[in-house]
Amino acid sequence: MRHQDTPIKTYSGFVPTIGLEIHCRLNAKSKLFCGCPNSYGDTPNTNVCPVCLGLPGALPRLNKTVVEKAMLFAFAVDGHVAEKSEFSRKQYFYPDLPKGYQITQFEYPYCLGGKLLVSNRLCVDLERVHIEEDAGKNIHLDDASAVDLNRAGSALIEIVTKPQIHSPEDAAATFRFVYDIVRAIGVCDGNLEEGSLRCDLNVSLAKEGATELGTRTEVKNLNSFRNLEKACNYEIMRHVDTLLSGEKIIQQTVGFDASTGKTFTQRLKEDSDDYRYFPDPDLNELEIDSAWKEETRAKLPMLPHEVERNLIEVDGVSSEYAGILKDKKSLYSLYIACRKNTNPVMPQKLLPELAKWLCTDIQKLSSQELDDGVEQNQLTLQTDLGSSKKCKNSWNISHICELLLQLNSGKISARAGKKVLARMWDTGQDPSIIIQEEGLLKQTDTGSILKIVKETLDAEQQATLDFLQGNQKSFGFLMGESMKRGRGSLDPQVLRRVLQEELDARNAAST
Amino acid sequence: MTFVEKLVQMHVADHSKIKSSVDVAKRAMAIVHKSCHTTLWQEDAYLDQEIQRVQGLIESKGAANLPLLGVPVGIKDNINVKGTKTTCASKILENYQSPYEATVSTKLAEAGAIRFCKLNMDEFAMGSSNENSAYGAVKNPKDLQRVPGGSSGASAAAVAGGGLPLSLGSDTGGSIRQPAAFTGVYGFKPSYGRVSRYGLVAFASSLDQIGPFARSNIDIQKLYGVLEGVDPFDDSTRNIEFKAAAAKNKVAVLSEDLLKDCSPEVFSAYQRCLSSIESKGFELVTVNPKGIKECLSIYYILAPAEAAANLARFDGVRYGQREPSAKTLEEVFCKTRSKYFGSEVKRRIITGTYVLSAGYQEAYYRKANQARSMLRREFQKIFLECDYLFLPTTPSTAFKLGENADNPLAMYLNDLFTIPANLAELPALSFPVTNEDGPLPIGMQLVGPYGSDQNILEFERSIAGLSSCDDLGTSLAGSVWQEYLS
Numbered sequence: 001m002r003h004q005d006t007p008i009k010t011y012s013g014f015v016p017t018i019g020l021e022i023h024c025r026l027n028a029k030s031k032l033f034c035g036c037p038n039s040y041g042d043t044p045n046t047n048v049c050p051v052c053l054g055l056p057g058a059l060p061r062l063n064k065t066v067v068e069k070a071m072l073f074a075f076a077v078d079g080h081v082a083e084k085s086e087f088s089r090k091q092y093f094y095p096d097l098p099k100g101y102q103i104t105q106f107e108y109p110y111c112l113g114g115k116l117l118v119s120n121r122l123c124v125d126l127e128r129v130h131i132e133e134d135a136g137k138n139i140h141l142d143d144a145s146a147v148d149l150n151r152a153g154s155a156l157i158e159i160v161t162k163p164q165i166h167s168p169e170d171a172a173a174t175f176r177f178v179y180d181i182v183r184a185i186g187v188c189d190g191n192l193e194e195g196s197l198r199c200d201l202n203v204s205l206a207k208e209g210a211t212e213l214g215t216r217t218e219v220k221n222l223n224s225f226r227n228l229e230k231a232c233n234y235e236i237m238r239h240v241d242t243l244l245s246g247e248k249i250i251q252q253t254v255g256f257d258a259s260t261g262k263t264f265t266q267r268l269k270e271d272s273d274d275y276r277y278f279p280d281p282d283l284n285e286l287e288i289d290s291a292w293k294e295e296t297r298a299k300l301p302m303l304p305h306e307v308e309r310n311l312i313e314v315d316g317v318s319s320e321y322a323g324i325l326k327d328k329k330s331l332y333s334l335y336i337a338c339r340k341n342t343n344p345v346m347p348q349k350l351l352p353e354l355a356k357w358l359c360t361d362i363q364k365l366s367s368q369e370l371d372d373g374v375e376q377n378q379l380t381l382q383t384d385l386g387s388s389k390k391c392k393n394s395w396n397i398s399h400i401c402e403l404l405l406q407l408n409s410g411k412i413s414a415r416a417g418k419k420v421l422a423r424m425w426d427t428g429q430d431p432s433i434i435i436q437e438e439g440l441l442k443q444t445d446t447g448s449i450l451k452i453v454k455e456t457l458d459a460e461q462q463a464t465l466d467f468l469q470g471n472q473k474s475f476g477f478l479m480g481e482s483m484k485r486g487r488g489s490l491d492p493q494v495l496r497r498v499l500q501e502e503l504d505a506r507n508a509a510s511t
Numbered sequence: 512m513t514f515v516e517k518l519v520q521m522h523v524a525d526h527s528k529i530k531s532s533v534d535v536a537k538r539a540m541a542i543v544h545k546s547c548h549t550t551l552w553q554e555d556a557y558l559d560q561e562i563q564r565v566q567g568l569i570e571s572k573g574a575a576n577l578p579l580l581g582v583p584v585g586i587k588d589n590i591n592v593k594g595t596k597t598t599c600a601s602k603i604l605e606n607y608q609s610p611y612e613a614t615v616s617t618k619l620a621e622a623g624a625i626r627f628c629k630l631n632m633d634e635f636a637m638g639s640s641n642e643n644s645a646y647g648a649v650k651n652p653k654d655l656q657r658v659p660g661g662s663s664g665a666s667a668a669a670v671a672g673g674g675l676p677l678s679l680g681s682d683t684g685g686s687i688r689q690p691a692a693f694t695g696v697y698g699f700k701p702s703y704g705r706v707s708r709y710g711l712v713a714f715a716s717s718l719d720q721i722g723p724f725a726r727s728n729i730d731i732q733k734l735y736g737v738l739e740g741v742d743p744f745d746d747s748t749r750n751i752e753f754k755a756a757a758a759k760n761k762v763a764v765l766s767e768d769l770l771k772d773c774s775p776e777v778f779s780a781y782q783r784c785l786s787s788i789e790s791k792g793f794e795l796v797t798v799n800p801k802g803i804k805e806c807l808s809i810y811y812i813l814a815p816a817e818a819a820a821n822l823a824r825f826d827g828v829r830y831g832q833r834e835p836s837a838k839t840l841e842e843v844f845c846k847t848r849s850k851y852f853g854s855e856v857k858r859r860i861i862t863g864t865y866v867l868s869a870g871y872q873e874a875y876y877r878k879a880n881q882a883r884s885m886l887r888r889e890f891q892k893i894f895l896e897c898d899y900l901f902l903p904t905t906p907s908t909a910f911k912l913g914e915n916a917d918n919p920l921a922m923y924l925n926d927l928f929t930i931p932a933n934l935a936e937l938p939a940l941s942f943p944v945t946n947e948d949g950p951l952p953i954g955m956q957l958v959g960p961y962g963s964d965q966n967i968l969e970f971e972r973s974i975a976g977l978s979s980c981d982d983l984g985t986s987l988a989g990s991v992w993q994e995y996l997s
Contacts, residue, residue, distance in 0.1 A: 050611045054824045056604070056712040057591045057613060059745050089820050091867075093844050100823020147828065276867035278876060281717035281817055284746050 008166045012244060014205040016236045017213050018171050019163035020124075021200040022178050023156050024188045025134065026069045032133045032155035033060030033103065040194050044139075044148035052153035054098030059282050062087075066155040067286065069187040070110060070131050071296045073157055076185050076303055079114025079129055081293055087131075087283045090275045095147050096136035104132030104158075106277045110286060116161070117305065118177040122170055127160040131286075157187075163202065163213065168232035172225045175199050179225075180304045183329065192223050199228055205239040205249075214239070215249040219256050219263055231256040234263055307332065311355065315339075315348070321355040324363075331358050337397045338404075346401050347408075354404055361418055365425045366395065399424055403431040415488050416440040442491040449482075449490055449498045456482040457502065468507050475499070514676040514983060515582055515730040517996050522581035523574045529581035530562050533625055535995045536583040536675060540628065542988035543674035547650040549665035551588045552596045553628035560594075561625045568623055577623025578737055584619055585669045585678035588629040589636055590721065591710040592616045595626075599712050600644035601634045603851035604831045613710020614742045615679060615721050622737040630669055630678060633662035634853045635822065636686055636714040639925040640915065641665065643855045648912060651694055652987040653952055657909040660690030660925075663724070667694040670724045671952075673989025677734050678724045683714045684810050685904075685929025687722045688941035692904035692954020695943040696980060697731045698724050700929075701964050703936035704749040706735075707742030713821040715814035716747075718933040726980045728942065732968045739964070753962030762788055763897040766799040772927060774907040776948040781903050784944055784955055788901065791974055796897050800889040802882055803931055807923055809886070810930045812866050812879035819863030822856065858919070883934050890935040894960040899970060902928050904941040904954035928956060938964040940971055945979050 008015055031038050034051035050058035074081045088106035109130035116124045136152035138145055159178060165171050179197055182188035189196050204216035219235060222228040235254070242249055254263040302310070304326045311322035325332045335358055338346050346354060403424070407417045412435055420434045427434075435441055443449055457464045460481055467474035478499060483490055512520070521528050537558075544550040565581060574580055586592055589599045591609040593616070598604045612620075619626055633643040641649040641664025649664040651657040652672030659668045663680025667690035670678050680687040682700040691698025699722045706721045713719060723734035741748045764785055770778060789795055802809075827833035827847030834846035852860070866875035893900060905925055915922040932939035938961075941954040959967040983989040 053829065055610065055830070056597065056599070056607075056824065057589075057708075057710040058611070059709050061744060061746050091820055091823060093823065093826055095826075095828045095840065098824060098829060100826060101820050274869045276820075276864065276869075276872070278816060278820070278867055278872075281715075282713075282746060 010208050011205070011236055011240050013208050014214075014240055014243065015208050015210075016166055016232075016239075017163045017204050017206065018165040018167075018232065019202040020159075020161045020165070020171060020174060021202070022159040022161075022175060023198045023200075024073075024159065024178070024182050025196045026066055026155040026157060026187050027189050027196075028063065028066045028069055028155055030063050030065075031153040032063055032066050032131070033153055034063075036153065038154045040151075040191075042150055044146070044150060047150045048152070052098070053149060054100075054152075060103060060280075062283060062286065063155070067110070067131070067288070068296050068299075069155075070129070070157050071288065071293065072185045072187055072300055073159075073182065074111035074114065074129055075297050075300045076181050077114035077116060077126060077129075077159075079111040079126060081288055082108065082110055082112060083288055084108065085110040085130075085286045085288075087280045087286065088277045089280050090277055092273050092275060094135070095145070096138050096149070096152065098136065098149060098152055102133060102135065103280055103283070105130035107279075110288065116174060116177050116181075118170070118173050122165075122173065124164050124174050125162045127162050129157055129159050132156050132158060163204075168229045168236065171201065171232050172229040175222075175228050176225050180327070184304045184307070185301055195223055198223050201228060201232055201235070203232060203235045203239065205236065205243060214243075215251050217249065217251065218253045220253055220266065222256060227256060227258050230258075230261055231263060234261060238263065315351040315355070317352050317355040321352075321359045324359040325355060328363070331363060334358055334362070334395060334397070334400070338401050341397050341401045343398060344401050344405055346404065350404050350408055353408065354400075357400075357404065357417075357421075361421050362395070362400070365422060394428070395425070396428060399428075399431055406431060406435065410491075411435075411442055412440050413442060413488060413492070416442075419488070439487060440489050443486060443489050444491045444494050446494060446498055449486070449495055450502065452485045452490065453482050453495070453499050453502050456485055457506065464503070464506065467503060468510060475503075478503075513725075513727045513729045513733075514992070514996075515579070515725070515733050518582050518676060519578070519580050521996075526566060526569055526574065526581075529565060529625070532581055532995070533558055533562060533583060533627070535991060536625075536627055539988040539991040540585075540669065540674040542991065543652060543669055543672035546655055546987060547652050547659065547665070547668045547672055548647050549585075549631055549649055549669050549672070549674065551598060551600065551629045551631050551646055551665075554595075557594060558625065558627070561627075564620070565623050565625060568621075572623075574623075578733060579619065579622040579624035579677075581623065581625060582677060583625045583627035583675055584734070585628050585630045585666060585675045586616070586619075586626060587632050587636075587663050587666050587678070587680050589632060589681060589712040589714075590615060590679060591712070592626050592629070595629055597629065597712065598646070599635045600632045600646055601825075601851065601853065601856070602645045602832060603825045603847070605645075605851075607831050611710065614707035614744055615738050616710060618737050618740075619679075624677075624737070627675060630663075631665035633664070633686075634856050635712070635818070636662040636681055636683055636719075637818070637855050637859055638662050639685070639689055639922050640910070640912075641690070642912065642916060643853055645853055650912070651909050653694055654909065654950070657911055657951070658693065658914075660693035660905075660909060662686040662690075663698075664690050666724050667691050667696060667698065670694075670726060671696045671986060673983055673986030673992055676725065676992075677730060679721060679734075679738075680724055681711055681714070681719055681721050682929075682933065683718045683720075683814060684933050685926040687724065688904050688929045688939060688954065688956060689925055691724060691941040692943070692956075693909035693952065695952030695954075696724055696726055697728060697943070698722065698941045698954075699731050699735060699964075699968070700932060700939045701735065701739060702751075702938040702961050703933075704747050704751075705740075705938070705962075705964055706738045707740075707745040707748050709742055709744040713817075715817040716821060717817060718810075718814060720933075726983065728940075728968055728972050728975075731940070732965075735964065735968070751962045753960070753964075753966065759896065759898050760792065761794045761796050761897040763798045763893050763900040764795050765902050766797050769799060769803065770903075772906045772924065773903060776946055776951075777903050777905070777907060777953055779948060780944055780946060780953045781955065783947070784901070788974055793974075798893055798897075798900070800886070800893060800931075802886040802889055805882055806886065806930045806934060807927060809879045809882045809934060810926065811862070811923060812875050813883065813934075815859040815863030816867050816876050817863070819860045819867070822852075822860055825852070855919075886931065887935045890931070890937060890958075891960075898959070899967065900958040902956050902958070904928060904956040908946070908949065908951035908953060932956075932958050935961075937961055938967050940967050942971055943980050 111129035114126035136149035640658035641661040666680040671694035
């Protein structure tokens with residue numbers, strides 16, 4: 001649902017309509033229907049048991065913590081959590097599907113409706129969200145194929161949007177928004193490369209002003225925002241070309257080849273399977289009573305857009321840094337830790353400055369360890385940042401707070417602050433000790449500054465002469481040289497005054 | 512004292528007797544197997560292990576705490592017992608070794624029982640004559656020309672032939688009760704959800720239930736007591752405390768209209784039983800539950816629908832047979848399943864696939880489910896007025912091998928009286944009664960309200976005199992046991 005004043009982009013007179021189906025692997029410790037670890041990258045077929053291998057006679061049993069994660073997502077998108085939902089069997093033959101059917105939710109999903117507030121001009125309604133089990137993985141070798149069932153039975157939620165998106169950019173933004181949410185609420189590791197979040201895309205084109213949608217095609221298994229946008233663009237242009245040449249769109253499933261940027265036919269509609277869904281007699285109805293619902297809802301953390309809004313409106317952080325903090329969970333956790341620190345307390349008015357330091361120097365120094373990328377375990381960082389075992393170096397929250405207080409009191413310069421920060425990162429030392437040892441405290445004492453100025457002017461006779469002959473630029477040079485001699489600890493304002501006075505004095509003396 | 516009671520008493524008194532009992536069972540079962548082709552797997556080394564395990568259990572738990580101490584139990588070959596083969600009497604699972612333990616197998620082990628052998632059956636429990644085994648038909652120990660019933664035919668034959676005191680079967684539409692009736696022993700199908708299905712290779716998951724065979728009500732109760740209970744590994748197990756309402760002293764019986772498919776000997780046996788029940792002070796209430804005539808149709812839609820899905824896992828990819836000539840993925844699936852499934856199994860897979868297909872699901876699968884709910888309500892109504900429902904187990908006595916082989920519909924008719932209890936999830940006991948008009952056993956059935964499992968068993972004892980399991984000594988191999996026990 002677009003804001004009314006936002007015009008819809010057309011393609012040679014056609015309007016694209018796009019719907020997304022996003023599969024999100026939940027980061028529960030165990031699989032959906034057995035106790036096997038839900039972990040990625042282990043030796044093939046080691047995280048398996050009779051249940052997820054589909055051995056004859058084994059029965060599924062629902063893992064309640066998975067349902068809680070699924071519920072958190074429903075709450076985050078304001079979906080309606082059904083009191084009763086049902087698991088069904090979706091039947092088809094494939095080597096990576098050990099039982100010959102996938103247990104999924106069909107007629108009665110656990111979550112109906114909901115909306116994605118992607119931006120202030122784009123809100124996408126959800127059709128439904130349901131829980132299902134993942135399949136294994138087929139591995140194709142030179143002369144054989146193998147099946148790894150470590151992933152079989154892992155829990156997924158499938159998020160189905162209504163066809164309310166009208167551009168590739170908005171499609172990518174919507175996928176991105178879901179990515180932000182599932183990471184923020186801690187239900188998915190967000191690892192796109194490993195397929196933790198995969199997106200299917202439905203596209204159809206209709207003449208501008210037409211009330212009915214055109215024939216749609218489905219692009220399967222897109223696992224990056226860029227590929228989603230590219231595939232979407234490609235399909236739209238393919239539809240446009242087909243329609244302009246007077247041909248009909250054939251309803252089909254296509255794949256996307258990222259190396260060529262093109263889609264290719266995978267399966268035509270007429271070959272499509274009849275999945276013969278029916279309720280799984282091995283599993284009871286999933287009942288979610290209001291007590292369980294409320295208990296779970298209470299665990300819902302703040303969502304990214306709420307975080308951003310609070311940073312700007314309550315803490316007064318600039319929108320640039322609020323945007324960074326919203327996206328970098330680990331930085332945001334540091335921010336919150338400092339904000340809550342009690343010894344020393346971080347004054348409210350310093351929060352914008354704290355955000356700035358976090359998003360610039362602190363992020364730069366710790367970019368490796370605090371990288372929110374592929375290797376990081378979000379939850380470890382979130383809960384245990386100050387002493388995270390994953391980090392070689394770490395930040396002491398109290399030290400950061402103290403440094404900010406020092407900077408604010410004007411006792412050290414910003415330049416000295418950077419220096420202190422670097423040494424804090426390397427050694428973990430208290431900033432006041434570093435300041436003392438390095439002699440970084442701003443010198444405001446006129447006498448000692450005058451002494452340094454005199455030394456500088458004596459050493460830089462040419463520049464002094466230049467200034468006295470009217471070259472103003474030399475003043476800056478002499479300031480800098482004096483600063484160097486004072487190892488950056490001179491109060492710039494005092495220095496400027498003393499230097500001016502000394503130069504004036506020398507001028508007077510020479511005339 | 513019953514067969515099991517005598518054995519347990521003997522073993523408690525002298526632990527070393529367990530080994531000699533196992534030896535007796537080996538001799539007796541060899542006789543039964545020779546005539547009836549009951550056994551699919553039995554191994555001396557495994558039995559030695561079992562004996563040792565039970566001896567260890569005596570030390571850790573104490574002999575008095577082992578209700579089935581040293582009692583050899585035969586197990587239908589669709590129940591996983593770790594370290595044994597589980598073939599479901601199918602070529603597709605030829606040589607399949609159970610890598611894990613069914614919950615009932617664990618329970619037997621913990622009760623001190625000896626898991627004696629794996630017993631023949633209709634392939635994947637589909638059949639009413641035990642002629643559908645890929646490893647050969649089972650014969651009725653009471654008449655070797657006749658079928659023992661199915662699908663738990665060998666579980667019935669092993670007990671009826673005096674080979675073993677106890678066995679386990681599974682009952683989806685009568686697969687325990689019909690063979691019990693055909694061979695003249697007790698067979699009990701518990702309420703759905705009272706015994707864990709974990710480890711039972713599924714036929715129709717919403718109907719399957721594991722249950723005991725024995726030569727007496729008491730022994731049925733002993734084994735059932737070990738098997739029953741909620742299992743965290745089976746979501747469908749439930750802990751429903753059954754509160755018996757005050758006895759109404761009324762027993763529901765079938766109207767003549769519903770008995771028209773019965774043979775004369777079964778019909779007259781039923782009438783004799785009714786007089787006997789009446790003479791014990793019970794009022795007989797004739798019922799004609801709506802939907803009971805449709806039970807066969809409902810069953811032969813729902814059971815195949817579930818079976819088709821349950822058997823999809825036998826695709827030649829991970830376990831069991833794979834057709835070596837298959838070149839492509841499609842061929843692995845098609846050739847393997849075409850070659851290694853038997854024809855009855857294929858018939859049901861095709862039926863089940865059809866009734867769930869797009870365009871047909873509404874007309875068949877959903878309608879059948881609605882009818883099932885209706886039937887369940889009908890039974891609830893009956894049990895508001897009556898304590899139990901009393902009816903024949905089968906319309907006729909055991910038929911000859913091959914008699915119904917080409918007529919699946921006549922074969923399916925055998926399940927007419929047993930299917931309702933599965934569809935309505937109710938407990939049902941089949942027990943042998945005297946046949947005054949012929950030599951073959953006849954079975955009668957008591958069906959009770961959901962959860963009344965123990966009450967049914969007690970009630971059957973209270974109307975004793977009806978039932979008549981033959982003397983152990985007169986059965987095929989029973990003299991071996993009788994000599995040993997006396």
